[in-house]
Amino acid sequence: MYVDIGNALGGDLGLERADLDALDERVADAHDRIERGRADGEHGYAALNLPETCDTAPIRRAADGFDPDHLLTVGIGGSALGAATLTDALGAGVDCRYLDNVDPAWVREVVDDIDLSETVVNVVSRSGTTAETLSNFLVVREAMASAGVDWTERTVVTTGESGNLRAMADEHGLPALAVPDGVPGRFSALSTVGLFAAAVADLDLDAVLAGAADEADRLAGSLFESPAYAYGATTYALAERGATTNATMPYAESLERFAEWFAQLWAESLGKEGTGQTPARALGATDQHSQLQLYRAGPADKLVTLVRPRESGDVGIPDTDLEGLSYLGGASLGELVDAEFRATEASLAAAGRENVRIEVDRVDERGLGELLYGMEAACVLYGELAGVETFTQPAVEWGKRAARGLLGGGDFPEADAVTGKRRLEVE
């Protein structure tokens, strides 16, 4: 992973090289803290050890028994996004779907759209009690039964050491993969949680982990020596100066889901105690015709994170006699997108709007491994510098209890607040 923070300096938010030099001492301290956490296998920090601790053999074994047309991953949040990032970017061979919402019309559509007898289901929930995931799994299991498909032959469970799904796997002899200890869902892409789908899609798991290991090797006590820390520290420093939004804009359709994965990582890890940076997902070049006006001329409260592969396939643009377009003929779409990427970067800089460039060599297994690990390490560093509890998500519990109470799943006072909603309706 290559990180270029040149355009993060000298913009409207006033960050200068000297500020980063001063911050670098705190980066060194934070790095020590992170390394201690990794050495002790502490909750959260343990995720940064996955390039060395993740054993791909059981993942491959669980996948090897299948050669499905469709892989249906039933999971939500971190139980879906890491796998989806990998298979959306690289998994052309198998139709990988993610049942990560409980919209009834959509669930019905997905289930009806695939041949369940040629489908493998991977149900993913550490606790085995995630309401959305378990509800969807019950629906899928019944649909398989209705279609005369033996669900026990086509279901793989990814869960914790105990709980509902573990018990179900034991009872029916299902292949079961363990969610590793100490790894929060949004940091689990490089574990069983993210890699089973990649294995079914025949991706090279070792190359993913090798890319991640490269980034792990480059963690160091200075932001100027580690791409991941360069990004994390710069982002933190800009946030401190008012960059409340981080607009993540990959210039590759294959990385659209990566921006979604990043949005969870960033929001859920750092959105604590009244602080945090709001991820906004964008896509280049498309969003030049949608978001760029705002990014360039709106409030000076954004960092734009531009992400791209250095190499990709290309398509020539045919010659044309259309008026004013002869300059396109002889060029290629690759040259056009490169020109637009650099023009957007410069356009933002010229308007005083901070931006950072992140590159990998290619969108392949190694490149994805670098990106996923690099962003995770950047996030952990940011969390250390900001002094937040990076690995928890306490604010989502209130709503879970309220929803459960509304559904008759127990006596939760939060449910009463729902029914007492303040209204001011205009229709």
Add this chain to the structure above:
Amino acid sequence: MYVDIGNALGGDLGLERADLDALDERVADAHDRIERGRADGEHGYAALNLPETCDTAPIRRAADGFDPDHLLTVGIGGSALGAATLTDALGAGVDCRYLDNVDPAWVREVVDDIDLSETVVNVVSRSGTTAETLSNFLVVREAMASAGVDWTERTVVTTGESGNLRAMADEHGLPALAVPDGVPGRFSALSTVGLFAAAVADLDLDAVLAGAADEADRLAGSLFESPAYAYGATTYALAERGATTNATMPYAESLERFAEWFAQLWAESLGKEGTGQTPARALGATDQHSQLQLYRAGPADKLVTLVRPRESGDVGIPDTDLEGLSYLGGASLGELVDAEFRATEASLAAAGRENVRIEVDRVDERGLGELLYGMEAACVLYGELAGVETFTQPAVEWGKRAARGLLGGGDFPEADAVTGKRRLEVE
């Protein structure tokens, strides 16, 4: 469209009913200005007349000649998002694709993935010079020729009264639809630009426009009498108090693209002169497991816009003996998503985080017409209140010139700024 602004009041940003009462005089003035603009057919304001001025007959005629397996719309920004919002939500009959990016690998994949002899191409650009759109069209046209498909038999042009595409249509006798005068791209969903794809997908165009007309009829000199203005005025009032982000969170997979359309409308119209509200796209219930932690516990700088249909299909959740999940059995996915919607709303409110509820009866043609028109009118009102030029997008020109210069399309000084980029690379 139903708008409930109850939870926009009394939160951490301090907006109270009395503030809205005070603002309502300015809403009345803004409404007068908007009505004058509509009466005079002024640029931009004219878009709010589309429910009455859009003639669906030529759109249907252009579509009627075709019965394709695939519709490939080649356009970017407002030339794609309105149509995509409609066909993503409702167009199950025809495979509608949008070539709205110039990523070479992806363009190649899309073109290779469809049977070009069963494809209709709609190339959409008012000026006929949009670099991305014309490049992609040239690629598609060549691919058709290579495949032995007569592109002139399968191409429909949507463009202005003159220019490249108009000339091409005249030369080859292609069906050509006119982009209406006075309607900026991001306000063109209810015109030829948005409705041709809907017509090919066999949607009821008149119902779309009838839904829009309903919202138009409800524009009034008070925010308390018009759902669109209730949303626009409340959003403006919250932005003035520090809601720099508008997180749009539909609770329906079919409305995912609507959030993207909204993001362009909001960003490009209101992101001006150092002001504007940053749209963040989210999706319920999925993003409860991703963004909600931040929305609830992060900075008090957000409005969360929750959008949903009041009615949709449902799927029962089968009974289960899984431990702790019996409360789900007998319920349905619809009940689960309803409980989660209301729980999220209350969870945000309990934490002092402002949110607004927007509902339509159903995700159908009428409901989409209401939503598209309602949000456009809300945006125009916000623009009036904020005193910005809602219908321009001057900040994107710099980058266009820079990219063109880089590609050898003329001598643009902006291109020099690109090559002089400041670098600070960490690898």
